[in-house]
Amino acid sequence: MTKILGVIGGMGPAATVAFLERVQALTPAQGDADHIRVVMDMNPQVPDRNTWPGEAEVVLGRMAARLAAAGAQVIAMPCNTAHAQAAGIRAVCEAEGLSFIDMIAATADAAVAAHDLNDGVQRIGVLATPGGERLYQAGLASRGVEAVLLDGADREAFMALVYGVKRGDVGEAARAEMLRLAGVLADAGAQALIAGCTEVPLLLRAEDAPVRLTDSAEVLARACVGACL
Known part of the structure; x- marks a missing residue:
């Protein structure tokens, strides 16, 4: 029996809508009734x-x-940063017997698994807010992988892009700047990347990234489909 998915959304709205589109697209369905409630x-x-x-x-x-x-x-x-404040969510899930899908753990697993198949990637760049960076640093370290992070003006530029998306700025200039920041991480030695903020894929497509990009929103959507079906 298909399980009902509950989504804690709005952080930000555009990223949540894009996540729901991914859930719909990834669900194997022949008609309306085959989709997840x-x-x-x-x-x-x-x-x-x-x-x-x-x-x-x-x-x-x-x-x-x-x-x-x-x-x-x-x-x-579908908000990476908010997983640092997920204790209340986990408490509700434990009390009610619900499943909570950890976006950070699922994404770290997916990124490491994808690259272990190739050349044993040891350094993965993370495009995330400061809070998201801390979560992914810990998650990757526990899997034997070093996180490569932005700093200084580049980190400030990243945060400006994130808040710009929340204002509706997904134009060419913003897309070019996100691509530049991905390149900064690759130039700093990142052999792969994690889109560790749900605004990132609204500006940077995996096929445009300088190295393999694992999209946390895509990973979470895929995990939701698996858990509900």
Whole structure:
């Protein structure tokens, strides 16, 4: 029996909509009834995960509880940074007997597995917010891989792009700048990349990246389909 997917969304709205499109596209279906039922809380008013983490954690836990009450059996949150504030979500899932898909763990596993098949990649660049960087540094280190990160003006440029996407800026200049930042990581020794922020794939396609790119939103969508079907 197909399970009901609950999505903690709105961080940001465009990234959440793109994630849902991925879930739909990845679901093997012959008609409407073959697709996954989704209940979603699209809440753009979640406090900023970078500047108000404690407040964000409280709100995220409440969102998970509402999704559980609405019948969700599998919970997913297409926001990498917010996984640092996922304790409240995990508590709800444990109490209600629900599954929570860890986006960071799933993406780190996928990135390492993809590259182990080739030349044993040991350094993976991460395009993420500071909070997301910390999560992926730990996740990759536990798998024996070093994270390569942006710094200084390049990190500031990345954050400007992320907030630009939230304002609707996905134009050519923004796309060119994200591609440049991917190149900075590759030039710094990254043998592969992780799109560790759900805004990244709205500006950078995997086929355009200078090295193999693992898209965290794609990984999460694929995991949701597997868990619900």
